[in-house]
Every structure is written in C-alpha cells, then in structure tokens.
Amino acid sequence: MDSDTLLARARELDNQALAQIHDLYYPAIYRYVNYRLDDPQLVEDIAAEVFVRLLDSFHRRPGDVRDVRAWLFGTASHLVFDTLRHKYRRPVEHLEDHEAISSSDTPERTAELNERQRAVRYAIQHLTADQQQVLSLRFSLELSLEETANIMDKSVGAIKTLQFRALAALRRRLESKEVE
Amino acid sequence: MKPEDLNLAFNSCLEQLQAGVPLETVLRKYPQCSADLRPVLEAVMAVWEARGSDTVPVAAMARSRAHLAEEVQRRLAVAPPINFWQRWYRSLRFATVPMVILLAVIGFGLSGLASVKALPGEAFYPVKLAAERFTLSLPASADVRLAREESFDNKRLQEVEALSEQQREQEVEFSGFLTLGEDQVWRIGKILLDVKPEMRQDLTALEEVYVIARADLLQDGSAVLQGVEPRLYTVIGQVQQVEATRLQVDGVWIQLAPEAVVADLPVVGQDAVVSAVRLIGDRLQAVEIHNGKLPAQDDEAAATEQQGETKPASNDSLSPTPDSKEGDGTEGHSYTPTETPSVEQTRPPDHEENKTPKPTSNEEGKGGKTPQPGHEETPTPARDH
Numbered sequence: 162m163d164s165d166t167l168l169a170r171a172r173e174l175d176n177q178a179l180a181q182i183h184d185l186y187y188p189a190i191y192r193y194v195n196y197r198l199d200d201p202q203l204v205e206d207i208a209a210e211v212f213v214r215l216l217d218s219f220h221r222r223p224g225d226v227r228d229v230r231a232w233l234f235g236t237a238s239h240l241v242f243d244t245l246r247h248k249y250r251r252p253v254e255h256l257e258d259h260e261a262i263s264s265s266d267t268p269e270r271t272a273e274l275n276e277r278q279r280a281v282r283y284a285i286q287h288l289t290a291d292q293q294q295v296l297s298l299r300f301s302l303e304l305s306l307e308e309t310a311n312i313m314d315k316s317v318g319a320i321k322t323l324q325f326r327a328l329a330a331l332r333r334r335l336e337s338k339e340v341e
Numbered sequence: 342m343k344p345e346d347l348n349l350a351f352n353s354c355l356e357q358l359q360a361g362v363p364l365e366t367v368l369r370k371y372p373q374c375s376a377d378l379r380p381v382l383e384a385v386m387a388v389w390e391a392r393g394s395d396t397v398p399v400a401a402m403a404r405s406r407a408h409l410a411e412e413v414q415r416r417l418a419v420a421p422p423i424n425f426w427q428r429w430y431r432s433l434r435f436a437t438v439p440m441v442i443l444l445a446v447i448g449f450g451l452s453g454l455a456s457v458k459a460l461p462g463e464a465f466y467p468v469k470l471a472a473e474r475f476t477l478s479l480p481a482s483a484d485v486r487l488a489r490e491e492s493f494d495n496k497r498l499q500e501v502e503a504l505s506e507q508q509r510e511q512e513v514e515f516s517g518f519l520t521l522g523e524d525q526v527w528r529i530g531k532i533l534l535d536v537k538p539e540m541r542q543d544l545t546a547l548e549e550v551y552v553i554a555r556a557d558l559l560q561d562g563s564a565v566l567q568g569v570e571p572r573l574y575t576v577i578g579q580v581q582q583v584e585a586t587r588l589q590v591d592g593v594w595i596q597l598a599p600e601a602v603v604a605d606l607p608v609v610g611q612d613a614v615v616s617a618v619r620l621i622g623d624r625l626q627a628v629e630i631h632n633g634k635l636p637a638q639d640d641e642a643a644a645t646e647q648q649g650e651t652k653p654a655s656n657d658s659l660s661p662t663p664d665s666k667e668g669d670g671t672e673g674h675s676y677t678p679t680e681t682p683s684v685e686q687t688r689p690p691d692h693e694e695n696k697t698p699k700p701t702s703n704e705e706g707k708g709g710k711t712p713q714p715g716h717e718e719t720p721t722p723a724r725d726h
Contacts, residue, residue: 174413183406188397196392205398209405213412220416274390281391300388303359321348325381328388332380335387 168229172219182229183212189302190237196301197241197293199282207240214240234312238294245286284334292327299324350374354382460500462511498530505532505562512557513564516572518621519544519552527566529554535565547571551619574625576615580607580632588627590615596626607632 170178191208198204214236218225226232285293291313298309299320310320350371357367364382368375456468473493477486497515504511517529527534527544534556536544544566551572556564578591583606587596590613597603607613613632617625 174417176410176413179409179413180406183409184402187402187405191397191401201398205401205404208401209408212405212409216409216412216416277387278391281387285388285391296388300385301392321352325348325351328381328384331388332384335384336380 164229168226171229172226174216174219179212179216182215186230186233187212190233193234193237193297193302194241196297197282197285198244203244207237207244210240211237228311231312231314234298235314238290238297242290280335281331284331287334288327288330291323292330295320295323296327296331347374347377351378351381354378355385358382358385460504460507460509460511461513462504462509498532501532501556501558501564504558505564508560508562510558510560512555512567514553514555516551516553519547519550519554519569520621521545521548532564535563537566540566540569544569549621571618573628574617574619576613576617576625578612580609580611580613583607583609588613588615588630593625596624597630598626601627602629603627605632606630 167178167181171182187208190211191204194207194211195201195204198207211233215226215229215233218232285296288296294313295309298304298312299306304312306317306320309324310317313320315323354367354371358364364379364386367382368379371378452465452468453472456465456472459465459469473496477489477493481489494516497513498517501513501515504513515529515532517532520528521544522528527536529552534554547569552569553572554566555568556566558564576590576593576595578593580588580590581592582589585597587594588607589595595615595617607630611632613630615627615631616629617627620626
C-alpha cells in the first residue's frame, strides 16, 4: 500500500491503515519524546497520545494532515513543550529515572555517564523551542537536513543555521554548568 | 571564515564522527576553523552520549496500538461510516465559497461579453440596454450625458444596419436626424426608410430634426416605418440673455421660432423651463417656454412617475424629466432629452397651424410640425460652455 493510499484509508478511520501508520512511526516518535523527557511513563503516554490526536484530526479535519510523519513529529513536539511548561511550573526532580545499568560498565563509570546525560538533557531543556527540536531531530533521531526541514517547516539553510546555533548555545550552557 | 564554509566543514566533520573517526583526527583536517568547530562538535558528541538507549519498549508499543484501536472503534460507534455523498459534500464544502465566487465572476463576465454584441431580439440584448441605462443614470454634466446618449443612439443605428445585413425580421427603435435625400428616399443615418403614403406629410414636418423612429425590419432589408417623433430636450435654468430671435438659458442658446408656445416670455435673471427640438447643426429650437416655477400639476406628474406610473409629458405643462430630477450633477440646471409621445399617424386638428414640433399630450392627441427651411434664418445658438 503506497503512502497516499495509506493516508486516504486512514482518513476514513480504516483500522488496518491506522495500525500500519502506528507501527511505522511509533518507534521514531517514542525515541523523539524519550530523548526530551526523563519520565518513561510520561514518554509512553505522550507517544500514544500523538496517535490518538492523529485519529482526531482525521475525524474532524481530514484535509489538515498531508504529511503524516511531519504532522506526528510536530504534534509530539507540541505535547513535549506543554509537558515541560507544566513541569517548570511545578518542578519535581526524579534523579533516579532512566538510570539504565549496563553490565559492561563499572558502577562508577555508569554513575558518571548518567550524570553527564542528565547535565546535557538539563542544558537542552533551557534552549529555545526550535533549538531543542532541531537537536532532537538531527542528533537524537539522526534525521537528514531535508527531513528536519520538512518536519519543522523551514528551509534547509535555516536548519543548518539553527542547528549550529543550538549546538553553540548548548556548549556554552554545558561550560557554564561545569564552571558552577 | 564565512558561515557557509563553516557549515560545510561542520557537516563534513559530522559525517566523519558518525563514521567513527576520532574528534582530534577530524579537527586536524580543518585547522583554520578548528577553534570554532571544536565546541560545537563536542556538544554533538555530548548529545549523542545523552541519547541513551534507542530501544523502544515492545510492551509500550503494543499498549499504544491497542489504545489506538479502541479509540477508532469508539469513534466509529459514535459516527456512522461516511458514505459516498458525505465524502463528496465534505470535499465540496471547502471549495464552495471560491467556486460560487468564480462562477459568479465568470457568469457576469460572459453575459457582459455576450451582451456587448447582442442585437435586438437576442437573449442578452436586455442586459445591454440595462447596462446603458445604468451608465446614463450615473451623475454627469449635461455635455457628458448628451455625448453618452449620442453614443448609444449610434449603437442603435449600427444594430439596425447589422440586422438588415443579416436579413432578420425584427421590430427596432432608433434615433437620428431625419433627412430626405435627392433620390426622395427618407433616411435616418444610413438607414433607408420605407414610408407609408399617409405618413409622408408628417415626415416633411420633421425633416432635419433629431427624431426617434420605430420600424419593422423585413428580410429583404427594408425598414418599414411605423412611427416617428421628435426627441425633445428640456433646458432648465436661469435666463442669461434675451434677444429678438433667441435666448440663453444656463449657457445654452435656444432659437425662438415664431410658432413656439410661450406662456410668458421670461426676462433676464428669471428661471425658465424650455422644451426644444434639436436641428441639424447642433441647434436647439424652442417648442415651449415657461418662466418661473413649474406648474403645480407637474409636481403631481413627477410624483406619479416616481411611483412607477407612466404618464406622457403634457404639451401645456413642461416638467423636468425624471432623469433631471434624479440629479445629473447640474443641481437643477439640466439639459436632457425628454421622452415624448409619438407623432405617428394621428395628428391634432390644429397641426397645420402649429409649425413647431412639440410634445403632445393625451388630451390633445399626437402631432407636431417641424419648422420648414425658413427657420434657418434664425441665428444659430451657441453654447457658452
């Protein structure tokens, strides 16, 4: 089934087409959300909610969705921002989250790695919305410049500039954190 | 280093890092910008490091899929399946407004285009006449109004010529100067008139006068004259000069023929209402002159016309035309043609005595007499503006 046919059938709430879209894009959406949020339960909820929102959009405004992939990432990005905004209002630290223990590393090395991951994630969360999204898409999901530009509805040139500035800002924030 | 070059170097470094090349090795290839690239590439590596596991929990994915399937069923249970007509309506709904506007524009455009070349008897001809009436109703000076009238009169003549060439039978109405050629054939413009014997006397009275004619076009191209009447013009305004054979009203010189009906010759400074015919050479010759205010019954006539009733202009009581009342930009001083009842074949008993064509009333019958060649001795009036 080609993408146009798949989209057309999904608009008519065809179960099989919707399941196919879900299985095709769920891993990428999950990773995207997981990269930006610390809470695994929240990541799972948001990843699932993205597809329910797609269903709503098909049901209410079938013409709105033209590129399913871009639409899913855009919606995931909005949901993540909403969650982060809510989280900033009522900050709760869960330092024990996401501490995956690798059998090959020593406990000291694992602790150092986890600390480093938390620092980077924390620094990323203080960047602008666009900078966060471009870092997630380009360096977490490793999408191409063109794919990122399509999802963010920007030109490739704008994405190049944005990613460079995002990385420079991230570096500055990490350095300032190290100084502290 | 230019930002474009730095971006190129960055992308190249990124590819090498992804391929597993150590950072120091990568940076050695770009010594001129390694200071700029190093912090950014270190940030990239930090992001990669913080990415953590790429593993997607299979259970989470299965739960999400099951939840999606439940939501689909719930929505399908609430809303019945969309049938063909609903889908058609939905797709149409988004395009309805622009489609209606487009169709309206195309429709108006096509009918406008079609009406431009429409001839009497054709479907779009009323559209053409309506457009002309609208143009005439627009505010304009007396000169502009007259020019528009003449332009439309010329179109009527061209239409009759076109119908005649196409050998079509049609009842037509047109205007122009009535002339008698050396071949003793009556003409209006280039249109040759087929005149019944009983009408010839009337035509003689209207020779060289601007007239409105009604005729039946036959397949052989001849125009059988059914009726003819002089077109009357009403000049309303202040009398500026009065001479023995002419007077000037609102800047317009009007000849005073001895046959003109003059209720009370106005003096300089008075308001006057002059009904006149138009002669070859753009001269106006008075048919009736009234000074001062309009007679009271004309107010009634005007009121009647405003109520939509048709009432021919009266011979003994001139009134401004509905056009002039509606306002032509001259604020009470108008110079407009007036519709008059037809002279046709019926003439008033006194038409032999009345040598000036004039409007007729229902009470007096129809008829008028045009001044004969002698009237050319009258000084030619000239318009001051």
